[in-house]
Amino acid sequence: MTAAIEVSDLRKRYGDVQALDGASLTVPEGSFFGLLGPNGAGKTTFINILVGLVRKSGGEARVFGHDVETDYQEARDAIGLAPQEFNVDRFFPIKEVLEHKAGYHGIPADEARERADDVLRRVGIYEKRNTRFDWLSGGMKRRFVLARALITEPDLLILDEPTAGVDVQLRRDLWNLITELNDNGTTILLTTHYIEEAERLCDEVAILDSGSVVEVASPEDLMDRGVDKITISFRESPTSAPALTAGNGHIEDVELVDGRLVVTARQGGVVAPDIVRELDREGHEIVDLDISRTSLEEVFVEMTEGQSSNIEGATQ
Amino acid sequence: MSYLPTGFKTLVRREILRFVRRPRNTFAPPFITNILYFSVFGVILGERIREISGVPYIVFILPGLVVLGAVSNAFENASFSIFHGRWNEYIHETLTSPLSYGQMVWAYIVSSATRGVIVGVLIAVLGLAIINPLYAASVGVSRPFYLVAFMLVITLLFASLGVAGGLWAEDFDDLTMMNQFILRPLVFFGGVFYSLSDIPPLLRDVSLMNPMIYMVNGVRYGFIGRAEVNPNLSLLVLLVLTGLVAALDVYLFKRGYGLTE
Structure with missing residues (x-):
């Protein structure tokens, strides 16, 4: 064609x-x-x-x-x-x-x-x-x-x-x-x-x-190349962020914020089930899970912001 | 490709409708101006000058006024249309179409020449309507072929020049400048109001370098059958010149001069 x-x-x-x-x-x-x-x-x-x-x-x-x-x-x-x-x-x-x-x-x-x-x-x-x-x-x-x-x-x-x-x-x-x-x-x-x-x-x-x-x-x-945020709430908040082995390298950061676990990962939708299973195995009772998907806009800004200094004066 | 003639015809039609629908801008000004010319130069001054080249002065200047009206309208129409389209960018409608560059250029030329011819005919009819009762004469067209041929070639030539002018102009002042500082001097020193035989030899030699002399001379030959320069040679030179300027226009369109940068 x-x-x-x-x-x-x-x-x-x-x-x-x-x-x-x-x-x-x-x-x-x-x-x-x-x-x-x-x-x-x-x-x-x-x-x-x-x-x-x-x-x-x-x-x-x-x-x-x-x-x-x-x-x-x-x-x-x-x-x-x-x-x-x-x-x-x-x-x-x-x-x-x-x-x-x-x-x-x-x-x-x-x-x-x-x-x-x-x-x-x-x-x-x-x-x-x-x-x-x-x-x-x-x-x-x-x-x-x-x-x-x-x-x-x-x-x-x-x-x-x-x-x-x-x-x-x-x-x-x-x-x-x-x-x-x-x-x-x-x-x-x-x-x-x-x-x-x-x-x-x-x-x-x-x-x-x-x-x-x-x-x-x-x-x-x-959008898959951007990072998503997975926020997990527990019945009983852990005292420190659990070390996660799930995610096959997609996880970039794990932190505990106000008793909730915030996982920063690429392809959050794919890795979330693995994270849930791992936390469940370790005895954490999950009551809520939210995946905040990266937007195309965020990916776009990330891909183009390094070039912004070259844009000035250019003709569209 | 079957669509090409339709595209060309559409652009010619659009260009002609643009001036026909504005008769106050298109036809009223030359009508009024030429009534003034015929009154002052023909009737009032003509009383003192009487005859020139064996014809009443008003009859002598009629062809020159026809040329003046025809070429300035052909030039103004083409230059304005191109420039205004560039200024407001609606010439993009034409440029982004599948018309060839030659078709675009010739559509602008043909439609502008049409305006020149219409204005020329208007002035001729007006002049003859004044002359014939005034002198109880029957001035008409002595050499119809030459009159038609010269009218076509001079309007096509000035429409072609107008296309180039419209591409060159940067603002509206440039359009006025071309008309006032180039076109009008050429016309006024082009034998509209005087005969070559009435001016000193040096001035006559200089005048012969003005292309307008040959145009006025040719149209005058068409009307009264008398020429100071060989009309066939004039026609040939003008035809070649028209072809060259039109080819330049096509080249400029192809290069995008004034259009795409």
């Missing part, structure tokens, strides 16, 4: 700033892929190279096997982009803006009109179809850029911070819509600052930092 996005050793320099520094990444067709990274990590530059808004300084980038420079027409035809910044034609009512976008992709006028009505209904702003973009509310603007990305029925939908600054209801509407698209086969590339969003939606995430891909894994795998 051809990858939806295949990028190798991708580089982009803006003057003194190396925005992308040899990024390599493969996004499988049909996946829901998250691109995470702090501000200035190179996420938007990465996307803009794919759609032709930034010229790469080096490396290769392909969309469904089409080189983004030599086969740029085929590559761009496959992509629907909902960018972070609003870059919408202000001269025309939003329905006509959609018809134009469809037309640029070769969709005949009659079909473009039907599709425009359809996507405006899907994102819930059909009644505003004769309004110009400037007169829409912030949330409606966000809905509109998604509609514009959808009008061409792209095989690859790129969403750059789609839920930045939107209310909870809209965020959930957008999540439902893009999940449905992904279920129907559309590959999704999502960049977001809301780690919860990536954790909830993505099959796989790449962490980009200082222009390089530092990790690619599923959210689950990443």
Whole structure:
């Protein structure tokens, strides 16, 4: 199967700033892929190279096997982009803006009109179809850029911070819509600052930092690399923390806090039963157990905080 | 690929609708300005100048005013459309589409040239409506082929220049500057209001370096059938120039000049 996005050793320099520094990444067709990274990590530059808004300084980038420079027409035809910044034609009512976008992709006028009505209904702003973009509310603007990305029925939908600054209801509407698209086969590339969003939606995430891909894994795998906290309460509190042999090396720390045993361990859910059995064998009567799972956000911060000094001044 | 013509047509249509839906900005200014030109230069000054190159002065300046209106509108439309799209970033809608760079450029050129031609026709009709009753004359089009050919090539040329100008401009002042400091001097020293035979030889030689001379001369040939420079040669030079500037535009789009950095 051809990858939806295949990028190798991708580089982009803006003057003194190396925005992308040899990024390599493969996004499988049909996946829901998250691109995470702090501000200035190179996420938007990465996307803009794919759609032709930034010229790469080096490396290769392909969309469904089409080189983004030599086969740029085929590559761009496959992509629907909902960018972070609003870059919408202000001269025309939003329905006509959609018809134009469809037309640029070769969709005949009659079909473009039907599709425009359809996507405006899907994102819930059909009644505003004769309004110009400037007169829409912030949330409606966000809905509109998604509609514009959808009008061409792209095989690859790129969403750059789609839920930045939107209310909870809209965020959930957008999540439902893009999940449905992904279920129907559309590959999704999502960049977001809301780690919860990536954790909830993505099959796989790449962490980009200082222009390089530092990790690619599923959210689950990443969270497994963080440390969980297992808090155990006893009927009778021990006077000192028991020495645990269970956990097969996953346990990193054991301490007694206010009469409760706090175990710090990787893959807490896996090691907890072993710990319970060992404590039981040693005669401790357990009355409560709580596993506090590390969040993707904590793993993300841990993976990227060492690089923060390099981020300053970088262009996103 | 079957989608390409649809994409090109859509961009041309979008660009034409943009100016057609704003007639107060597009058509009213040249209409008013040219009524003033015809009144002051043609009727009032024309009374004193009487004939030039064997025709009434107002008839002599008509082709020049048509050229002035046509090329400045073609240039302004292309430069404004490109620059405004860059300024507000909605040109991204075009740039991220599967249109080829050549199609993008030619869509901007063709639509801007269309505006130039419409304004040129508007001025010609206005001029003839004033001239014919005033002089009880029947001034018309002497060489239709040349008139059409010159009108097309000069509007295409200035639309092509406008595309490059729109890519180069950094702010709105640059657009005004190009119009005021480059376009207008070329037009005013381009034989719109005077005949080459009426100026000193040195000035005439300098004037011949101004491409506007050949445009005004060609359109004048189309209207009144008299030319000071060979119209075929003028047409050929202008066609080549248009091709070169359009090729430069495509190159600039491909490089992303003013667009992608």
